[in-house]
Amino acid sequence: MREYLKFYIGGQWVDPAGDTAFDVVNPATEEVAGRVAAGNAVDVDRAVAAARAAFPAWSATSVAERVALLQRVLDGYTKRAPDLGAALTEEMGAPKGLANGFQVDLAAGHLVKAIELLEGFSFEERRGPTLVVREPIGVCGLITPWNWPMNQIAVKLFPALATGNTVVLKPSERSPFTAHIFAEILDAAGVPAGVFNLVQGDGPSVGVPLSAHPDVDMISFTGSTRAGVEIARNAAPTVKRVTQELGGKGxxxxxxxxxxxxxxxxxxxxxxxxxxxxxxxxxxxxxxxxxxxxxxxxxxxxxxxxxxxxxxxxxxxxxxxxxxxxxxxxxxxxxxxxxxxxxxxxxxxxxxxxxxxxxxxxxxxxxxxxxxxxxxxxxxxxxxxxxxxxxxxxxxxxxxxxxxxxxxxxxxxxxxxxxxxxxxxxxxxxxxNDGFDFGCPFGGYKKSGNGREWGDYGFQEYLEVKGILGYAPDDAAS
Structure with missing residues (x-):
C-alpha cells in the first residue's frame, strides 16, 4: 500500500501542519490502495510563502535556463512513465493500456510542445514608440481533476513554469498518487526551491484557502461547473485572475x-x-x-x-x-x-x-x-x-x-x-474528423469556463501585459 505523508514545499519534503490523512480507494477492487496526507490552510500558507519568495529569482531567469529545466523534467518524466501508469491504474482505474499510453503520453506531448514554444516565444514587441512586454503573473494556484491527472497538471504547470511563474499545485484527492510522483520528478530535475510546491487535500481544506489567498495572483482550475463557481466566488475579493475549464456535453x-x-x-x-x-x-x-x-x-x-x-x-x-x-x-x-x-x-x-x-x-x-x-x-x-x-x-x-x-x-x-x-x-x-493538435487552444464557452489551455494560448494565460509608452522616439520607430 502506498503512503505519501509529506508535502513538497520550498524544495523539501516536509511534514504537514496537521496529522490527518485520507484513504485512496482503488475503484476496481473497492480496497484501500494508499494513504495521503491531508493539508489545511497552514500548509497552503507555507507553500504560497515559498512560491512568493522564489518568484523574483525565477521570473528573472533566461529562456535558456527555463528550457534546460523543462528538458530535464522531460527526461525524468520519460524514465518514470511506467510508475505513473501504474499509479493511474490504482487511483482511478484506468486500464493499463490507456494508463501507460494516452494518459501518460498526453502530458509528455504537452511538455515537448512547451519546450518548442518557449524556445521561440516573444515576450516583448515594439509597436511604434511603445514597447509591449509580457511578464509572468506571479504565484499561480493550480487545482487539477482526477479524470486525466497528468494531462491536466501538464497543461497548467508547464506553461506556468515556462513563462516564469511559481506554482502551488493541489491535485484531486481522488488521484493523488501521480501528483506525488510528478513532484519527485521535478525535484530530481533540480527545480529551484519554491518554484514548484505540492499540497494534497480536499477542496474545503486546501482548495478554498488557495483560491482566496491574497498572495496568490492566479487560480487555474479544471473540474465541475459547480466547483468552478465556488472557486470564482472565493477568488473574487482579491481580484486575482481565474481561468477555468469546466463541464461539457459535447x-x-x-x-x-x-x-x-x-x-x-x-x-x-x-x-x-x-x-x-x-x-x-x-x-x-x-x-x-x-x-x-x-x-x-x-x-x-x-x-x-x-x-x-x-x-x-x-x-x-x-x-x-x-x-x-x-x-x-x-x-x-x-x-x-x-x-x-x-x-x-x-x-x-x-x-x-x-x-x-x-x-x-x-x-x-x-x-x-x-x-x-x-x-x-x-x-x-x-x-x-x-x-x-x-x-x-x-x-x-x-x-x-x-x-x-x-x-x-x-x-x-x-x-x-x-x-x-x-x-x-x-x-x-x-x-x-478526429483531428488532433497540441497547439490548438482548448477551453470553453458559456458554463464550460473561461480562458484557454494548450500551446501558445496556454502561455498567454500566465502572462501580464505591460505597455511602456515613450519607450522610443517616434522617429526611431519608423
Whole structure:
C-alpha cells in the first residue's frame, strides 16, 4: 500500500501542519490502495510563502535556463512513465493500456510542445514608440481533476513554469498518487526551491484557502461547473485572475453520407474511452432522423464490443473513479429509462459477473429529445445519447441548445459542410474528423469556463501585459 505523508514545499519534503490523512480507494477492487496526507490552510500558507519568495529569482531567469529545466523534467518524466501508469491504474482505474499510453503520453506531448514554444516565444514587441512586454503573473494556484491527472497538471504547470511563474499545485484527492510522483520528478530535475510546491487535500481544506489567498495572483482550475463557481466566488475579493475549464456535453454531428456507419461506430467508441470520464467527450450524437434506426443498430453492435473489467486485464474500459461517481451515473441512467429514451445497450446496474468495483455497463440511449435529463446533464460515465435532426440547421440548433460549450465534433466526408458547421457551433474546441493538435487552444464557452489551455494560448494565460509608452522616439520607430 502506498503512503505519501509529506508535502513538497520550498524544495523539501516536509511534514504537514496537521496529522490527518485520507484513504485512496482503488475503484476496481473497492480496497484501500494508499494513504495521503491531508493539508489545511497552514500548509497552503507555507507553500504560497515559498512560491512568493522564489518568484523574483525565477521570473528573472533566461529562456535558456527555463528550457534546460523543462528538458530535464522531460527526461525524468520519460524514465518514470511506467510508475505513473501504474499509479493511474490504482487511483482511478484506468486500464493499463490507456494508463501507460494516452494518459501518460498526453502530458509528455504537452511538455515537448512547451519546450518548442518557449524556445521561440516573444515576450516583448515594439509597436511604434511603445514597447509591449509580457511578464509572468506571479504565484499561480493550480487545482487539477482526477479524470486525466497528468494531462491536466501538464497543461497548467508547464506553461506556468515556462513563462516564469511559481506554482502551488493541489491535485484531486481522488488521484493523488501521480501528483506525488510528478513532484519527485521535478525535484530530481533540480527545480529551484519554491518554484514548484505540492499540497494534497480536499477542496474545503486546501482548495478554498488557495483560491482566496491574497498572495496568490492566479487560480487555474479544471473540474465541475459547480466547483468552478465556488472557486470564482472565493477568488473574487482579491481580484486575482481565474481561468477555468469546466463541464461539457459535447455534440457530435454525424453527416448523412457514405461514412455514416463508420462515424456512428467511431462516436460510440470515443464516448466510452476512459469510462466516459472526459469533459470534452462526444456525449450527444446527432444523426439524421431518417437514419435513426440504422444508427441504433450500429451503436448496439459497437457497444457490445466494449469490454469492461479489471484494468490490469485486456479490457476496453475499467471502472468509474468512485462510489459516488458510480451512484451519480446509475441515477442518470435510470433517469433516461424513466423519461422514455430508447435503451439501445447497457442500462442500470453493474455488468454481469462484476459484483465488486465501480463498473458501469456501456450504455446507449436513442430517440432522445433535447429536453431529457440525459441530453442536458453531464453524466461523466460510459453513457451516450443519440438525438435525431431534420436538417443541418436543426442539427446546429440542437448542438447549441446546452448551457455548456467546451467541445463539439463533426464527422463526415464533405469537408466544406463540416467546416461550415464547425463555425456555427458555440464551443471553444470543435473537432472535424478526429483531428488532433497540441497547439490548438482548448477551453470553453458559456458554463464550460473561461480562458484557454494548450500551446501558445496556454502561455498567454500566465502572462501580464505591460505597455511602456515613450519607450522610443517616434522617429526611431519608423
Amino acid at each position: 455534440p457530435n454531428i454525424v453527416l448523412d453520407d457514405a461514412s455514416f456507419a463508420a462515424n456512428v461506430a467511431g462516436g460510440v467508441g470515443a464516448m466510452m474511452g476512459n469510462s466516459g470520464q472526459t469533459c470534452s467527450a462526444p456525449a450527444r450524437m446527432l444523426v439524421p432522423a431518417a437514419r435513426m434506426a440504422e444508427a441504433i443498430e450500429i451503436a448496439k453492435e459497437t457497444a457490445a464490443q466494449v469490454t469492461v473489467g479489471d484494468p490490469l486485464g485486456e479490457f476496453t474500459i475499467g471502472p468509474v473513479v468512485s462510489a459516488s461517481q458510480f451512484e451519480h451515473v446509475q441515477a442518470l441512467i435510470q433517469k433516461g429509462v424513466d423519461e422514455g429514451a430508447t435503451l439501445v445497450a447497457g442500462g442500470p446496474g453493474r455488468p454481469e459477473g462484476l459484483d465488486r468495483g465501480y463498473y458501469v455497463k456501456p450504455t446507449v440511449f436513442a430517440d432522445v429529445t433535447p429536453d431529457m435529463t440525459v441530453a442536458r446533464e453531464e453524466i461523466f460515465g460510459p453513457v451516450l445519447v443519440i438525438l435525431g435532426y431534420a436538417d443541418l440547421d436543426h442539427a446546429v440548433e440542437i448542438a447549441n441548445d446546452t448551457e455548456y460549450g467546451l467541445a463539439a465534433y463533426v464527422a463526415g466526408e464533405d469537408l466544406d459542410t463540416a467546416r461550415s458547421l464547425a463555425r456555427r457551433i458555440r464551443a471553444g474546441w470543435v473537432n472535424i
